[in-house]
Amino acid sequence: MGRDILIGFVGKPSSGKSTMLNALTDATAKTGSFPFTTIEPNRAVGYVQIDCACSRYGLEDKCKPLYGGCTNGRRSVPIQLLDVAGLIPGAHAGKGLGNKFLDDLRHADALVHVVDVSGTTDSEGKACRGYDPSVDIAWLHGEIIAWVGGNLKAKWPNTRRRHIATKANPVKTLQNQFSGYGSTPAITAKVLDKLHLSTPLEDWDEETIDKIVDTFVRTKFPTVIALNKIDHPDADANISKIARKENPNLLVLxxxxxxxxLRRLAKQGFIKYEEGSEFVDTKDDLPDSDLKPMDEKLKNHITNLQDMVLYRHGSTGVVNVLLKAIELLGLIPVFSVKNINNFSNGNVSEGVFRDCILVKKGTTAGEVSHMVLGGEAMSIVGVNGNIAEDEPIVSGKTDILNFRLKKADS
Ligand SMILES: Nc1nc2c(ncn2[C@@H]2O[C@H](COP(=O)(O)OP(=O)(O)OP(=O)(O)O)[C@@H](O)[C@H]2O)c(=O)[nH]1
Ligand SMILES: [Mg+2]
Structure with a gap:
């Protein structure tokens, strides 16, 4: 994962995918209370917050990321976000906008399923009251399976014939089909290992293929379930119902x-708001500030938002969506520096800890060198000396690295 991480938003129409994208970025994707507001995908850069290495050395005020930012040791690392059209039950059979647009998500590292827990939109995103959103999670997963499964099955007779003719092994044959989703031979092998299949590939029936696809999707696309619209009075009952059914570790409110x-009002100078926090200050709270005063209607709106969302849940939760995705992916930050003694890229006056990438836990120093240099390093040096190529990165210990191309670089 040398490139930016890509996170895709999926869900039924009107669940709030585009609003979530806008909430996490400076994007202004079109949103609307009617189904299929989004037709073409919206892409934008969001930021995930991590602890920066600068705070270990008291270098917070010298920290200057090339991309993103760093405030008091909290670093914002850019990640790509992609919001696509809504899915409805039967999308794989052409209902709604179908499922072809999911091909844009083939290279996603993780997905966020945005669920409307207000119960005010039915399975097709049409306005209603009292809809039970707890059923959405299963059918939407089914549509994702049907997308990958449909693509695989369409080519299966050829794939199978080729497999027999070339006497290939199942991992190789399957990997050829899954590589388009950014799968690696290791991921494909893991999927087959998990299933302990006893039948050879040429005899796999539809049920076996479905099981393989299900395991593949769960392995390749870890999915955060964002229970959205918690500001609605009917949300609580729906959240409880979903919490009883689903793995709580995947849920974010x-x-x-x-x-x-909140971000808009902060930008317009009406409030002071720390993104992702519960803290909102108005002119009433900070009379000496240069905040603009708000009218009664807006004041009431903010009070209501504080009562329904910020005080009850601690934040609007959107920042936690990205943190959860990073957690599910098992990603840790690695800081590559050109000078291991002062952590700069050559000149301290240009700032320190300029580069940071997110890699999977277990990634070795050698693998990171390929991501950073595009090739093998002559030597890899950490703060405590040389690091072997096959040494996995340890957060807080061997995550600040200098890759030397040639001995002369030292
Ligand atoms: N109450 C409430 N409404 C929300 C929230 N998020 C989004 N909405 C509203 O839900 C409606 C749909 O939002 P969108 O972001 O357009 O939904 P979408 O999932 O992108 O919809 P499609 O593009 O049609 O698939 C809009 O009217 C939003 O204002 C939320 O957190 N709370
Ligand atoms: Mg949309």
Whole structure:
């Protein structure tokens, strides 16, 4: 994962995918209370917050990331976000906008399923009351399976014939089909290992293929479930129902619309708002500040938002969506520096810890050198001396690295 991480937003129409994208970025994707507002995908850069290495050395005020930013040791690392059209039950059979647009998500590292927990939109995203959103999680997963499964099955007779003719092994044959989703031979092998299949590939029936696809999707696309619209009075009952059914470790509570509003008011100078926090200050709270006063209507809106969202849940939750995705992916930051003694890229006056990439836990120093240099390093040096190529990166210990191309570089 040398490139930027890509996170895709999926869900039924009107669940709040585009609003969530806007809440996490400076994008202004079109949103609307009617299904299929989004047709073409919206791409934008979001930032995930991590602990920066600068704070270990008291260098917070010298820290100057090339991309993103760093404030008091909290570093914002850019990640790519992609919001696509809504899926409805039967999308794989052409319902709604179909499922072809999911091909844009083939290279996603993780997905976020945005669920509307207000119960005010039905399975097709049409306005209603009292809809039970707890069923959305299963059918949407089914549509993702049907997308990958459909692509695989369409080519299966040829794939199978070729497999027999070339006497290939199942990992190789399957990897050829899954590589288009950014799968690696290791991922494909892991999928087959998990299933302990006893039948040879040429005899796999539809049920076996479905099982393989299900395991592949769960392995390749870890999915955060964002329970959105928690600001709605009917949300609580739906959240409880979903919490009883689903793995709690995948759930994040969000109010995307609240985050959009807070960021906008902060930008317009009406409030002071620390993104992702519960802290909002108005002119009433800070009379000596240069904040603009708000009218009664806006004041009430903010009070309501604080009561329904910020005080009850601690934040609007949208920032936690990206943190959860990073956690599910098992990503850790690695800081590559050109000078291991002063952590700069040559000149301290240009700042320190300028480069940071996110890599999977277990990635070795050698693998990181390939991501950073595009090739093998002559030597890899950490703060405590040389590091072997096959040494996995350890957060807080061997995550600040200098890659030397030639001995002369030292
Ligand atoms: N109450 C509430 N409404 C929200 C929230 N997030 C989004 N909405 C509203 O839900 C409606 C749909 O939002 P969108 O972001 O357009 O939904 P989408 O999932 O992108 O929809 P499609 O593009 O049609 O698939 C809009 O009217 C939003 O204002 C939220 O957190 N709370
Ligand atoms: Mg949309």
């Amino acid at each position: 969000t109010s995307a619309i609240s985050e959009v509003l």
